[in-house]
Amino acid sequence: MIAEHSLVVLDCNPPHDKLHRGDVGTVVHVYKGGRGYEVEFVDGGGRTVALVTVSTEDVRPIEAGELLHTRRTT
Numbered sequence: 001m002i003a004e005h006s007l008v009v010l011d012c013n014p015p016h017d018k019l020h021r022g023d024v025g026t027v028v029h030v031y032k033g034g035r036g037y038e039v040e041f042v043d044g045g046g047r048t049v050a051l052v053t054v055s056t057e058d059v060r061p062i063e064a065g066e067l068l069h070t071r072r073t074t
Contacts, residue, residue, distance in 0.1 A: 015058070039059060
């Protein structure tokens, strides 16, 4: 199970039109012992871009050695 406040990688087709596979978000809530997660995705200024509910198959923990990158949402 992924813990609250953990960074996760979106590992599915995006559930929101502003998201892309590979985007990094933060788990803000864990549902039913890890059956699902509420994940917040923010921009570089800390503004929420999307807050989505995903299943365990839709995200994975970020791993050491993975490089974060940026892109514009507009």
